[in-house]
Amino acid sequence: MRRGFFITGTDTGVGKTVIAGALIRVFMTHGIGTCGMKPIETGCLRSGNFLYPSDGLFLMDVAGFPGDIDAITPYRFETPAAPLAASERECRNIEVNVLTNAFNLLSSRYQAVIVEGAGGLLVPIKKDYFMLNLARDLDLALIVISRPSLGTINHTLLTVGYALKEGIEVSGIIVNFHEPRHGSVVEETNLQILKDLSPVPLFGSLSYLEDLGGETLESAAFSHLDTEKLIKAFHTKKCHSLHSAKWNV
Numbered sequence: 001m002r003r004g005f006f007i008t009g010t011d012t013g014v015g016k017t018v019i020a021g022a023l024i025r026v027f028m029t030h031g032i033g034t035c036g037m038k039p040i041e042t043g044c045l046r047s048g049n050f051l052y053p054s055d056g057l058f059l060m061d062v063a064g065f066p067g068d069i070d071a072i073t074p075y076r077f078e079t080p081a082a083p084l085a086a087s088e089r090e091c092r093n094i095e096v097n098v099l100t101n102a103f104n105l106l107s108s109r110y111q112a113v114i115v116e117g118a119g120g121l122l123v124p125i126k127k128d129y130f131m132l133n134l135a136r137d138l139d140l141a142l143i144v145i146s147r148p149s150l151g152t153i154n155h156t157l158l159t160v161g162y163a164l165k166e167g168i169e170v171s172g173i174i175v176n177f178h179e180p181r182h183g184s185v186v187e188e189t190n191l192q193i194l195k196d197l198s199p200v201p202l203f204g205s206l207s208y209l210e211d212l213g214g215e216t217l218e219s220a221a222f223s224h225l226d227t228e229k230l231i232k233a234f235h236t237k238k239c240h241s242l243h244s245a246k247w248n249v
Helices: 016-029 054-063 083-089 096-109 131-137 152-165 185-197 214-224 227-235
Strands: 004-009 034-037 045-047 050-052 112-116 124-126 141-146 170-176 202-206
Touching (some): 004 131, 016 034, 016 141, 016 170, 016 202, 034 096, 054 112, 054 214, 096 112, 096 131, 141 152, 152 185, 170 185
Parallel strands (some): 004 112, 141 170
């Protein structure tokens, strides 16, 4: 059995936090003790000496996590930029062992940890260390979150293909409507094309939600995502790798 999943995006702003929250509720409903983790969050709001990580606090609330936010989001920056740029600007070095130790502590207390990365796979954490490296060090398979809009086929297949090429397991894709549907032809066709072309499964798509409460997320996930396939992926290691993909990269 896995220790969780690493949620990455084809870009920033695709709704990784919403999907991570929905997955937390799905796993909890299946009796799997689950919490969320946002290892690094930038663009945090400051109140005195405290930085408020909106994503980290959201995941903490959805899971009903009783601990301290430092366990969920050990690195918080005020600068709204990639972790490398934010850490350099604020003169605070990011230590990888702090991230892995925080994850291991959560993993020792919960059956599953849903880890949300920042942006996409090649967002830099350090000059020689990217989100992809963190997913590898945590030994987590990816769930790729993509947009439904024009360009998503290219962005999604590039993300999946690069991860597989780098030896990172990809369990599947979720398309997230981060804004109301426009009724465009790409929204109507992209999901089926991704399903046909992707070497990994499409778990479904989540419609735009105004209410992001835990019960709403849970209901939407069970209505629009293949939750049985998600749970099966959790219980099955190494289901989609470079060698098992249906096309070579």
